[in-house]
Amino acid sequence: MKKSLHLKVKELKTGLGVFRDLELVLGKTITEPWEEPQGPTPFPSAVDLRDWDLKLLSRYRPFYLPYCDLCCLCTMGKCDLTRGKKGACGLNLAAQQSRIVLLACCMGAATHASHARHLVEHLSKIYGRDHPIQVGTGEVEVEAPILRLVCGIKPKTLGDLDEALDYVESQITHLLSATHTGQEGDALDFESKVFHAGMVDQVAMEVADIAQVSAYPYPKADPEAPLANIGFGSVDTSKPVILVVGHNVPPAAYIMDYLSENSLQGSVEVAGICCTAHDLTRYNSKAKIIGPISWQLRFIRSGIPDVAVVDEQCIRTDLLSEAEKAKVPFIASTEKQCAGLPNRTGDPVDEIVKDLVEGKTPGALILDPAKVGEVAVRTAIEVAPKRRKFGALPGQDELVELAKKCTECEECRRACPNDLPIPEAVKAAASGVLTGLADLCAACIGCARCEDACPQEIPIHSGIVKASEEKLREEAYKVRVGRGAIQDVEIRKVGGPLVLGEIPGVIALVGCANYPGGGREVAEMAEEFLKRRFIVVASGCAAMSIGMYKNEDGQSLYEAYPGVFDAGGLVNVGSCVANSHIAGAAIKIASIFARRNLRGNYEEIADYIHNRVGAAGIAWGAMSQKAASIASGFWRLGIPVVVGPHGSKYRRMLLGRKEVESNWYVYDARTGEKVYVGPVPEHLFFTAETKEEALVMLVKLCMRANDTAKGRAIKLAHYVDLHKRYYGVMPDDLHLLVRKETDIPITLRDEVMEILKAEGWRERETPDPTLLERLAKPKEAR
Amino acid sequence: MMRAEPWQKAEVPGPLKASVITKPEVVVAMVRRARRPLLIVGPEASQAGLGDRRLIDYAVLIAKAGKMGVVATAQTVGEFLKKGFQGAVWMPAMDIANRLCDPGWKGLDGAGRYDLVLVGGIHYYVEWVILSALKHFAPSLKTVSLDRFYQPHATWSFPNLKVEEWLKQLDLVVSGLEKTGG
Ligand code: SF4
Ligand code: SF4
Ligand code: SF4
Numbered sequence: 001m002k003k004s005l006h007l008k009v010k011e012l013k014t015g016l017g018v019f020r021d022l023e024l025v026l027g028k029t030i031t032e033p034w035e036e037p038q039g040p041t042p043f044p045s046a047v048d049l050r051d052w053d054l055k056l057l058s059r060y061r062p063f064y065l066p067y068c069d070l071c072c073l074c075t076m077g078k079c080d081l082t083r084g085k086k087g088a089c090g091l092n093l094a095a096q097q098s099r100i101v102l103l104a105c106c107m108g109a110a111t112h113a114s115h116a117r118h119l120v121e122h123l124s125k126i127y128g129r130d131h132p133i134q135v136g137t138g139e140v141e142v143e144a145p146i147l148r149l150v151c152g153i154k155p156k157t158l159g160d161l162d163e164a165l166d167y168v169e170s171q172i173t174h175l176l177s178a179t180h181t182g183q184e185g186d187a188l189d190f191e192s193k194v195f196h197a198g199m200v201d202q203v204a205m206e207v208a209d210i211a212q213v214s215a216y217p218y219p220k221a222d223p224e225a226p227l228a229n230i231g232f233g234s235v236d237t238s239k240p241v242i243l244v245v246g247h248n249v250p251p252a253a254y255i256m257d258y259l260s261e262n263s264l265q266g267s268v269e270v271a272g273i274c275c276t277a278h279d280l281t282r283y284n285s286k287a288k289i290i291g292p293i294s295w296q297l298r299f300i301r302s303g304i305p306d307v308a309v310v311d312e313q314c315i316r317t318d319l320l321s322e323a324e325k326a327k328v329p330f331i332a333s334t335e336k337q338c339a340g341l342p343n344r345t346g347d348p349v350d351e352i353v354k355d356l357v358e359g360k361t362p363g364a365l366i367l368d369p370a371k372v373g374e375v376a377v378r379t380a381i382e383v384a385p386k387r388r389k390f391g392a393l394p395g396q397d398e399l400v401e402l403a404k405k406c407t408e409c410e411e412c413r414r415a416c417p418n419d420l421p422i423p424e425a426v427k428a429a430a431s432g433v434l435t436g437l438a439d440l441c442a443a444c445i446g447c448a449r450c451e452d453a454c455p456q457e458i459p460i461h462s463g464i465v466k467a468s469e470e471k472l473r474e475e476a477y478k479v480r481v482g483r484g485a486i487q488d489v490e491i492r493k494v495g496g497p498l499v500l501g502e503i504p505g506v507i508a509l510v511g512c513a514n515y516p517g518g519g520r521e522v523a524e525m526a527e528e529f530l531k532r533r534f535i536v537v538a539s540g541c542a543a544m545s546i547g548m549y550k551n552e553d554g555q556s557l558y559e560a561y562p563g564v565f566d567a568g569g570l571v572n573v574g575s576c577v578a579n580s581h582i583a584g585a586a587i588k589i590a591s592i593f594a595r596r597n598l599r600g601n602y603e604e605i606a607d608y609i610h611n612r613v614g615a616a617g618i619a620w621g622a623m624s625q626k627a628a629s630i631a632s633g634f635w636r637l638g639i640p641v642v643v644g645p646h647g648s649k650y651r652r653m654l655l656g657r658k659e660v661e662s663n664w665y666v667y668d669a670r671t672g673e674k675v676y677v678g679p680v681p682e683h684l685f686f687t688a689e690t691k692e693e694a695l696v697m698l699v700k701l702c703m704r705a706n707d708t709a710k711g712r713a714i715k716l717a718h719y720v721d722l723h724k725r726y727y728g729v730m731p732d733d734l735h736l737l738v739r740k741e742t743d744i745p746i747t748l749r750d751e752v753m754e755i756l757k758a759e760g761w762r763e764r765e766t767p768d769p770t771l772l773e774r775l776a777k778p779k780e781a782r
Numbered sequence: 783m784m785r786a787e788p789w790q791k792a793e794v795p796g797p798l799k800a801s802v803i804t805k806p807e808v809v810v811a812m813v814r815r816a817r818r819p820l821l822i823v824g825p826e827a828s829q830a831g832l833g834d835r836r837l838i839d840y841a842v843l844i845a846k847a848g849k850m851g852v853v854a855t856a857q858t859v860g861e862f863l864k865k866g867f868q869g870a871v872w873m874p875a876m877d878i879a880n881r882l883c884d885p886g887w888k889g890l891d892g893a894g895r896y897d898l899v900l901v902g903g904i905h906y907y908v909e910w911v912i913l914s915a916l917k918h919f920a921p922s923l924k925t926v927s928l929d930r931f932y933q934p935h936a937t938w939s940f941p942n943l944k945v946e947e948w949l950k951q952l953d954l955v956v957s958g959l960e961k962t963g964g
Contacts, residue, residue, distance in 0.1 A: 063879070063915065064915060064918070064919065065911035066911075066915065066918055069795055069914075069918070070796050080796060080797050081796075082796055082797060082798050082918065083798070083917070083918050084921070093918055094919075414790060414791045415790075415791060415792075417907075419790070419905075453791070516905065645905045645907070645908050646907070648876075648908045648911045648912075649907065649911060653876050655877065655880045657880075657884075686874070686876055687908065689824060689825055689856040689875055689904065689908060690825050690856045692856060693825075693856040693857065693874060726857045726860065727859050727860050728857075728860030728863045728864075729859055729863070732872065
């Protein structure tokens with residue numbers, strides 16, 4: 001809906017009475033019965049929160065890691081920006097890095113916004129604009145914490161979400177325009193805009209997820225959401241199989257509907273890759289999940305799917321040609337990924353099915369999701385007996401023959417993102433031993449760069465999949481279906497222990513599957529935190545990887561740990577857009593537990609979270625532009641994010657300097673005094689080289705200025721324990737993290753006191769911390 | 783000997799690229815000329831090499847012969863301890879690189895800025911971006927990659943070498959430092 005007029009009036013006295021918080025939107029009058037007063041920054045512009053950003057950025061300075069020394073964004077270039085040289089437009093290398101980060105975040109935010117816009121339009125058409133927003137069954141009062149916080153609105157219906165999306169779209173346009181040649185040129189201002197992009201991205205994600213949760217029969221904030229099957233081995237290959245890939249669920253949902261309307265549920269398998277799979281199991285837990293994004297090639301080439309349906313985001317752009325090789329009919333279903341296919345949206349279903357089954361066309365673009373549902377099912381049923389699971393993998397003997405062509409030139413290894421020892425494995429395969437290739441499978445991200453690089457045209461990735469076929473077909477695990485929001489009652493229960501530090505932290509495992517050494521490390525990290533009774537939340541591909549691992553008892557972690565948002569709970573919120581519930585939970589702690597006003601009150605709530613809510617994110621395989629914008633949203637809330645080694649290519653880190661005392665002062669809200677609180681949390685964005693380093697850092701990043709002595713002691717005990725276990729030494733920064741003797745874990749008292757003495761440590765007070773001067777009482781008011 | 787091109791082929795930098803170490807004496811001379819050299823060693827140092835000759839073993843010898851400070855990133859500090867070497871300081875790779883770009887930073891011991899950094903054992907692409915940061919934002923710092931793959935952002939780097947050839951070069955670096963040490 002386009003609006004030419006949007007007026008807000010705090011109070012209007014008329015002959016009819018007094019109206020409060022009156023909003024006029026294109027002739028539509030909204031009077032909101034919301035007692036909470038509007039805060040200072042509803043619908044903030046790109047500069048309204050700049051002061052807050054600069055506060056964070058002065059603590060956590062960008063450390064630029066240029067990924068390219070050049071700029072080629074306009075035709076005055078290429079410009080060489082090496083060592084302080086400026087581009088023809090005057091831009092320097094630091095600003096160019098942050099400009100690229102902003103571009104990436106705009107792409108990410110635009111992708112979620114477009115996804116959200118499509119969902120809201122589609123669901124409004126089917127369920128009506130008046131369909132109520134309903135994210136929990138009675139237990140969730142704060143239905144949209146991000147919208148309340150950022151926009152200052154309380155959406156009641158699907159139609160109400162338009163206003164938030166209008167805002168998001170306008171902001172992305174402004175931000176994107178700032179990357180044009182001759183606009184923003186200051187690195188820190190770019191960074192502030194990056195934060196802004198991350199914040200509006202959270203709005204977009206929340207809109208997308210609460211729209212689908214409200215309209216579809218998804219679990220609604222249910223800690224006991226059902227368990228779904230995940231892995232190659234969870235699919236019954238004797239049946240026709242439909243593969244769905246992407247993030248936008250309506251076409252896949254219609255597939256499930258068509259199956260049930262035609263009593264075909266038991267006779268066709270529907271299996272998904274990436275977030276569509278998450279959302280499809282939320283829609284119907286009988287759907288199967290194959291695995292994360294990097295499972296695309298291996299599953300298509302295996303020949304198991306009989307039809308592939310793609311919607312949007314993170315789909316391999318060559319999936320059509322891959323499907324063709326395996327004779328898998330291909331259906332593209334959104335305007336964002338047309339795949340070069342003819343638009344068959346207006347054609348009769350019979351005709352499309354016939355063409356696909358007879359192989360007259362390798363695929364079709366169908367922009368009507370209901371039609372996709374019917375075409376996909378009918379095609380799968382008709383084509384399955386013809387295809388007979390024809391795969392694009394070489395046979396074992398053929399593989400051995402192909403491997404014999406290897407000249408050990410190492411081009412494959414040099415193209416492999418994970419530097420895998422492919423030549424050795426191929427050499428072994430040439431002598432008939434395939435275990436070397438099979439061993440590569442776990443750390444292979446399925447990119448197929450090795451194949452393109454091989455001058456002998458050896459189908460290396462296919463070889464890896466073939467060699468691992470048996471193991472892959474045994475992959476069958478359980479994952480808890482994405483539950484969506486966190487209930488208000490859960491927040492009330494954990495708010496105290498978390499803010500006081502007695503629950504050692506909330507760890508969010510999020511992001512893509514671009515892992516340096518396979519997904520197992522993600523599950524191992526989750527398990528470590530669960531055993532230590534952190535609250536563990538997960539989303540997207542990371543949530544899948546956590547499920548694709550069995551503990552000593554043969555259970556997946558979702559079977560072994562409850563789905564509650566509580567100490568020792570493992571919460572799968574759902575797909576990428578469900579990340580909004582993780583930020584939402586932090587925001588709700590400030591609002592529900594601490595009763596801070598939420599409405600349009602971003603800075604105060606972010607300040608609260610930064611100083612009190614011990615939460616940190618880990619994106620071990622972060623890859624996409626969406627992952628960049630998701631991280632940015634957490635940064636603006638003051639929540640630190642750790643990435644795995646590949647994340648170092650995001651062009652800059654946001655690093656604190658723990659030894660620089662002046663960086664670690666806050667205001668004491670009680671006295672107005674500036675007080676040293678130590679480096680907590682130490683970083684806002686950090687690359688860990690190894691799982692071990694990530695674990696130690698994450699535990700430390702959960703410390704907050706507000707921790708009670710008991711809470712800090714618990715956190716320090718975990719920190720020291722992991723530090724000693726992995727590094728073999730005591731941490732070097734205990735004198736910065738211990739405030740009083742009572743902070744020291746009892747069992748470590750003597751050892752730590754000795755270290756503190758050597759450092760000349762002295763006890764210090766714990767303030768009521770805030771970075772906002774306006775929230776601290778002036779001295780004269782004491 | 784392979785050509786001096788990035789090991790991961792697409793990791794091309796820009797116009798300013800590392801000079802290739804064709805003789806290990808170059809490294810020895812750089813260490814000897816440096817006022818304040820520093821050695822940074824990452825977790826791959828325990829794996830890279832052959833048999834009982836791992837990069838971490840060379841790191842210990844180089845640190846001792848070159849009398850230089852050592853930063854061990856991630857869990858490498860524990861690996862040094864297992865080797866009986868106590869002289870490594872733990873610091874994440876990102877943190878040490880960040881500090882090296884700060885002209886006001888006085889070093890691990892507070893005695894002043896470093897003018898030479900030797901680095902090895904960090905994931906190829908992580909080391910790549912770290913060396914990029916140092917190249918651009920610590921322009922007076924000289925950097926040497928001790929890894930067996932060409933690192934284009936270093937000041938000096940070995941070309942892509944076979945393992946045996948690389949270890950031979952490292953042997954010569956160690957013996958050169960031992961000979962010139964006093
Ligand atoms: S945008 Fe600026 S730095 Fe980039 S190519 Fe154009 S003139 Fe050069
Ligand atoms: S497909 Fe696997 S083995 Fe091949 S380059 Fe990609 S990650 Fe490496
Ligand atoms: S690129 Fe091909 S020929 Fe070269 S080592 Fe790899 S598999 Fe062998």
